[in-house]
Amino acid sequence: MKVLVVNAGSSSLKLQVLDGSTEVAGQTIERWHDSKDLAGLADFIGFVEGIEAVGHRVVHGGSRYRESVRIDSEVLGYLESIVDLAPLHEPKAIAAIRKMQELLPDLPQVACFDTAFHSTIPPAAATYAVPAEWNQRWDLRRYGFHGLSHAYASRRAAELLKRDVQSLRIVSCHLGAGASLCAIRNGMSVDTTMGFTPFEGLVMATRSGDVDPGLMLWLLQTNRLSVAELADGLEFHGGLAGLSGTSGDLRDVVAAADDGENNAQLAIDVFVHRLVTEIGRMIVSAGGLDVLLFTGGIGEHRASVRRKAVERLAFLGLQVDVELNEASTTDGIVSPAASSSAVVVVTAREDLQIAQDVTALV
Numbered sequence: 586m587k588v589l590v591v592n593a594g595s596s597s598l599k600l601q602v603l604d605g606s607t608e609v610a611g612q613t614i615e616r617w618h619d620s621k622d623l624a625g626l627a628d629f630i631g632f633v634e635g636i637e638a639v640g641h642r643v644v645h646g647g648s649r650y651r652e653s654v655r656i657d658s659e660v661l662g663y664l665e666s667i668v669d670l671a672p673l674h675e676p677k678a679i680a681a682i683r684k685m686q687e688l689l690p691d692l693p694q695v696a697c698f699d700t701a702f703h704s705t706i707p708p709a710a711a712t713y714a715v716p717a718e719w720n721q722r723w724d725l726r727r728y729g730f731h732g733l734s735h736a737y738a739s740r741r742a743a744e745l746l747k748r749d750v751q752s753l754r755i756v757s758c759h760l761g762a763g764a765s766l767c768a769i770r771n772g773m774s775v776d777t778t779m780g781f782t783p784f785e786g787l788v789m790a791t792r793s794g795d796v797d798p799g800l801m802l803w804l805l806q807t808n809r810l811s812v813a814e815l816a817d818g819l820e821f822h823g824g825l826a827g828l829s830g831t832s833g834d835l836r837d838v839v840a841a842a843d844d845g846e847n848n849a850q851l852a853i854d855v856f857v858h859r860l861v862t863e864i865g866r867m868i869v870s871a872g873g874l875d876v877l878l879f880t881g882g883i884g885e886h887r888a889s890v891r892r893k894a895v896e897r898l899a900f901l902g903l904q905v906d907v908e909l910n911e912a913s914t915t916d917g918i919v920s921p922a923a924s925s926s927a928v929v930v931v932t933a934r935e936d937l938q939i940a941q942d943v944t945a946l947v
Contacts, residue, residue, distance in 0.1 A: 586604075586605075586637050586638065586940075586943075586944045586947070587602060587603070587604045587609070587633075587635045587636050587637050588602070588603050588636070588637065588638050588639070588640055588939075588940040588943045588944065589601070589602050589630070589633075589636045589638070589639045589640070589685075589689075590602075590603060590639075590640050590642070590936045590939045590940055590943075591639060591640065591641045591642065591681050591682075591685060592642045592935065592936070592939075593641070593642065593674070593677040593678045593680070593681040594674070594677065595673040595674055595677060596615070596616060596617075597613055597614060597615050597616070597617065598613065598614040598617050598623070598677070598681060599611075599612075599613045600612045600613070600614075600626070600629060601936050602633045602636060603936060603937070603940045605940075606937060606940075608936075609633065610629070610632065610633045612629045614626075617677075623680075623681070623684045626684065626685075626688060627688055630688055630689065636689065636692065637692065637947070638692055638693045638694070638695065638943050638944075638947045639685050639689060639692055639693070639694045639695065639943075640653075640694075640695045640697055640939040640940060640942065640943035641656070641678060641681060641682055641685070641694065641695065641696050641697065641939075642678070642697055642699065642733065642935060642939055643664065643675070643678045643696045643697065643698050643699070644671045644674040644675060644678065644698070644699045644700070644730065645667060645670045645671040645674070645675055645698065645699070645700055645728070646696070646698030646699075646700045646701050647663065647664075647666075647667040647670060647700075647724070648724040648726070649663055650663075650696070650698055650700075650701060651701055651704035652698075652701050652704070652942075653695055653696060653697045653698065653701065653942040653943070653945075653946055654695065654696055654946075655693055655694070655695055655696075655946060655947070656682060656686075656694040656695060656696050660696060661679065661682065661683075664678070664679055664682075664696070665679060670728075670782075678696075682694060682696070693943075693947045695942065695943045695946055695947065697733060697938070697939045697942045697943070698732065698733075699730045699731060699732045699733055700728045700729060700730060700732055701732055702729070702732030702733065702735055702736045702767075702774050703727070703728060703729030703730075703732050703767070703774045703777050704774075705773040705774050705775065706727060706729065706774055706775055706776055706777065707775060710727065710775065710776045710870060711726045711727040712726060712727075713725055713726070713727070713780075713781070725781060726781065727777065727779075727780045727781065727785075728779075728780065728781060729765070729767070729774065729777035729779050729780070730763070730765060730777075730779045730783050731759045731763070731765045731767070731777075731779070732767075732774065733935040733938045733939060734757075734759045734880060734881065734933050734935050734938070735757045735759060735765075735767040735769065735774065735777075736774075736938050737931075737933075737934050737935065737937055737938035738757050738759070738878055738880040738931040738933065739753075739755045739757050739767075739769045739772070739876075739878065740772075741916060741931045741934070742755065742757075742876050742878045742927075742929045742931055743755075743876075745916060745917070745918060745929055745931075746876065746918070746927055746929070748875075750769075750772045751771045751772040752875075753769075753875045753876050754768075754769070754770050754868075754871040754872055754873045754874055754875045754876070755767075755768075755769040755770075755871065755874075755875065755876040755877075755878060756768055756769070756864055756867040756868055756871060756874060756876070756877050756878070757769060757878050757880065758860070758864070758877070758878065758879045758880065758881075758884050758894075759880050759881045759884065759933070760787075760860075760879065760880070760881045760882070760883035760884040760887075760890065761790075761881035761882040761883055761884070761933075762789060762790040762791070762833070762834075762882070763783055763789055763790070763792070764786070764787040764788075764789050764860075764881065764883070765777055765778045765779040765783075765786055765787060766778045766786070766787065766860075766863050766864060766867045767867070768867040768868070768870035768871040769871065770871050770872060775870050775871060776866070776867060776870035776871075777867075778863050778866075778867070784819060784820070786863060787856075787859050787860060787863060788824050788825060788828075788852075788855055788856045788859045788860075789824045789825070789833075790824055790825055790826060790832075790833035790834060790835070791820065791821050791822060791823060791824045791825070791826045791827070791833045792819065792820055792823055792824045793818075793819045793823035793824055793827070794823075794824065794859060795859075796819070801815060801819075825838050825852045825853075825856060828848060828849075828851060828852035828855060829841055829842075829846070829848050829849040829851075829852035830846075830848055830849070831849060835853075835856075835883055835887060835890075838852050838853060839853065839889075856890075857890065857893050857894060857897070860890070860894055861894050861897040861898060864877070864894065864898065865898075868901075874901070874903075874925075874926045875926055875927065876926060876927045876928075876929055877895070877898075877903065877926055877927070877928050877929070878928075878929040878930070878931055879891050879928075879929070879930050879931070880930070880931045880932070880933045881933050882933075884930070884933075885914050885915070885930055885931075885932060885933065886914050888910050888911045888913070891905060891910055891919065891928070891930070892905055892907070892910055895920075895928060901925060901926075902924065902925025902926070903920070903924055903925055903926055903928065904920055904921055904923060904924040904925075904928075905919050905920055905921075905924070905928050906919055906920060906921045910928075913930045914930070915930065915932050916929075916930065916931055916932055917929070917930050
């Protein structure tokens with residue numbers, strides 16, 4: 586089946602036409618705001634013959650959608666009602682959906698949710714210890730994100746190892762500008778580091794990750810920061826950027842550290858420390874570890890991060906093959922036979938997961 590995959594990010598729109606696992610066409614629109622910026626899509630779509638369905642990456646499915654779903658007016662109405670759960674991404678996804686419905690009105694359109702893979706997380710891991718009334722009234726829970734990436738990467742890692750994914754205990758590390766871990770058992774997500782929002786968990790490029798809520802309340806209650814200043818700092822000026830004084834791109838942070846910038850070295854140390862401690866938590870949730878996999882821009886291309894993480898976990902018997910690890914930027918096993926668990930690198934392919942979900946549903 587020939588599927589048009591639409592990935593509406595907060596600042597760019599990526600389009601790919603996949604025929605099975607083969608990309609036959611692609612286009613990226615940078616710095617787009619709404620459907621008015623999508624006038625040129627008709628030319629792209631007209632260039633590719635035989636599109637049979639459209640799959641949309643949608644960051645948030647809320648409490649209602651636990652798997653990919655064919656889009657109709659009811660689905661769109663619900664997505665519009667939960668825009669406040671993902672204000673940077675959800676409006677863009679909705680705008681792209683409406684434009685594609687206008688351009689391809691006769692084709693089935695499917696919403697594929699980043700939160701859906703994590704709908705199997707058990708209550709003990711998904712529930713926040715806040716007043717129960719809050720949880721019930723506002724559907725508060727650990728939703729998790731990057732689910733499409735974690736789902737694909739875990740399945741691909743099993744293929745590389747020639748194992749059934751349902752037989753493996755996997756910790757999946759999606760490391761990029763946004764980063765999260767996922768504990769996977771029996772092919773299902775059982776825990777993840779991101780929570781109700783993508784703020785929670787690891788240190789990221791510009792996002793803080795976990796911060797003591799009491800610290801944030803103190804900043805607000807003592808009028809040191811306004812709500813707007815706190816939100817802006819945590820999302821756009823925290824993380825690697827805030828600690829290092831760089832852009833937050835790990836390449837820039839490493840370059841600054843190599844130049845002797847102590848703050849940049851501290852940022853790297855904090856990033857790796859949080860990564861390793863959260864891997865430990867995910868191992869507990871998975872009930873052990875058969876596979877530690879790395880994906881995403883940092884996971885695929887920063888061999889030093891993989892090496893440092895595995896070295897910190899050496900007491901568990903984990904090892905990396907130094908030469909394989911340094912050379913690998915694509916699908917491959919980077920651990921020696923003596924390692925207690927496999928260490929695997931997987932190229933992030935959310936597009937393939939979306940195309941698979943669309944094909945299965947349509």
